[in-house]
Amino acid sequence: MLNKNDGYFGEYGGRYVPEMLIPALEELEKAFYAASSDPYFAEELHTLFSAYNNRPTPLSFAKNLTDELKGARIFLKLENLNHTGAHKINNALGQALLARRLGKRTLIAETGAGQHGVAVATAAAKLGLKAKIFMGQQDMERQYPNVFLMKTLGADVVSVPIGQATLKEAVNAALKDWIQTLDDAHYLIGSAVGPHPYPAIVKYFQSVIGREAIKQLQKHRISYPDFAVACVGGGSNAIGLFSAFISDHRIRLIGVEAGGKGSKPGDHARRFSSNGSPGIAQGYHSLFLQSEEGQLLPTHSISAGLDYAGVSPEIAYLYKNKRVEMTSATDQEALSAYNTLARLEGIIPALESAHALAWVIKNAPKMNSDKVLLVNISGRGDKDIFITACYSDPMQWKAFLKRQWKGHHE
Numbered sequence: 001m002l003n004k005n006d007g008y009f010g011e012y013g014g015r016y017v018p019e020m021l022i023p024a025l026e027e028l029e030k031a032f033y034a035a036s037s038d039p040y041f042a043e044e045l046h047t048l049f050s051a052y053n054n055r056p057t058p059l060s061f062a063k064n065l066t067d068e069l070k071g072a073r074i075f076l077k078l079e080n081l082n083h084t085g086a087h088k089i090n091n092a093l094g095q096a097l098l099a100r101r102l103g104k105r106t107l108i109a110e111t112g113a114g115q116h117g118v119a120v121a122t123a124a125a126k127l128g129l130k131a132k133i134f135m136g137q138q139d140m141e142r143q144y145p146n147v148f149l150m151k152t153l154g155a156d157v158v159s160v161p162i163g164q165a166t167l168k169e170a171v172n173a174a175l176k177d178w179i180q181t182l183d184d185a186h187y188l189i190g191s192a193v194g195p196h197p198y199p200a201i202v203k204y205f206q207s208v209i210g211r212e213a214i215k216q217l218q219k220h221r222i223s224y225p226d227f228a229v230a231c232v233g234g235g236s237n238a239i240g241l242f243s244a245f246i247s248d249h250r251i252r253l254i255g256v257e258a259g260g261k262g263s264k265p266g267d268h269a270r271r272f273s274s275n276g277s278p279g280i281a282q283g284y285h286s287l288f289l290q291s292e293e294g295q296l297l298p299t300h301s302i303s304a305g306l307d308y309a310g311v312s313p314e315i316a317y318l319y320k321n322k323r324v325e326m327t328s329a330t331d332q333e334a335l336s337a338y339n340t341l342a343r344l345e346g347i348i349p350a351l352e353s354a355h356a357l358a359w360v361i362k363n364a365p366k367m368n369s370d371k372v373l374l375v376n377i378s379g380r381g382d383k384d385i386f387i388t389a390c391y392s393d394p395m396q397w398k399a400f401l402k403r404q405w406k407g408h409h410e
């Protein structure tokens with residue numbers, strides 16, 4: 001059931017935007033609540049999810065990993081098997097449907113590493129909408145493969161050459177463009193962040209993860225898991241998984257954020273550490289890594305998806321109320337978990353998801369075999385090959401890139 005509210009989760013959440021955006025957000029909110037109680041919309045979404053997006057994604061008992069760790073039984077929710085390889089597409093397709101229902105013909109989005117941009121470009125292509133993706137010039141250079149994919153999918157990728165030319169500037173450029181095109185464009189936010197109603201909308205479309213998982217566990221004669229574990233960037237895959245369990249206090253909810261290289265400011269993205277503090281940025285009130293003046297601070301993670309200074313206001317609220325426990329995994333721990341899952345289960349996880357696995361690998365051995373651990377594999381690791389291959393054997397990888405370069409220029 002959808003919980004209609006004013007967009008606040010305790011003190012967090014809300015809608016802190018320029019006055020001229022309020023009517024558009026109100027229109028979106030109205031359309032969203034209408035759609036979420038319209039059986040026709042549910043049917044459309046369900047058809048897209050099942051016939052296009054490969055849902056339900058499997059729930060898999062990780063027998064080899066469980067045997068190796070000799071503790072709790074580990075179940076993997078395989079969001080890596082979504083079309084395009086991660087959970088982001090659940091939300092992109094859902095919001096694209098909503099946009100079409102509102103009569104909008106263009107999807108506007110910003111993207112940092114390009115994962116969200118690819119999901120939006122995909123949804124736009126499928127639903128016959130235009131995609132306009134804003135990206136910092138610096139990010140475009142670093143993330144050329146995703147820029148290429150977005151363009152292949154027919155999206156218009158707009159380079160933002162301002163300031164540091166990364167995500168922050170792209171957000172501002174996208175908002176500016178949206179203000180000028182409100183009648184025709186939907187602004188598609190990619191995680192459970194931003195002004196109300198976005199956190200509620202993103203949770204709604206991602207909650208399919210938790211709903212499916214609960215049903216799939218029942219097929220294993222498990223009525224509830226003891227732990228549900230997910231990585232937390234903006235928080236969308238985590239809130240999607242947790243949504244099915246929040247009201248059932250027998251289940252411990254574990255969020256894992258990026259511990260990065262260490263605990264120095266700038267070396268991690270641990271908003272729930274002593275470096276994080278409450279504040280307002282990008283249209284919402286939540287915990288942020290920010291300076292005393294409220295400027296968002298640089299963050300670091302080996303995984304682009306966890307490399308973000310803000311976090312879902314609902315997760316901040318659930319943490320404050322001790323419903324969600326937050327922890328972190330370092331770059332090293334994530335890489336090690338990535339390798340372990342590949343070798344033992346034949347699944348190469350996204351580096352983001354590997355953070356959640358790192359917690360599992362550390363904690364499962366301390367638990368009895370009657371305990372059940374449910375972990376969300378939010379995405380697949382193919383996208384990370386430029387990082388993982390270079391990390392594990394830099395000489396080989398660089399030699400390969402050189403050969404490629406020569407091959408195309410002789």
Ligand SMILES: *Cc1c(COP(=O)(O)O)cnc(C)c1O
Pocket residue numbers: 086087088115190191192231232233234235236237238305306350352353378379380
């Ligand atoms: C983007 C991304 C994340 C982080 O985003 P959330 O909104 O926190 O889920 C996690 N895993 C993968 C694979 C991603 O692409």
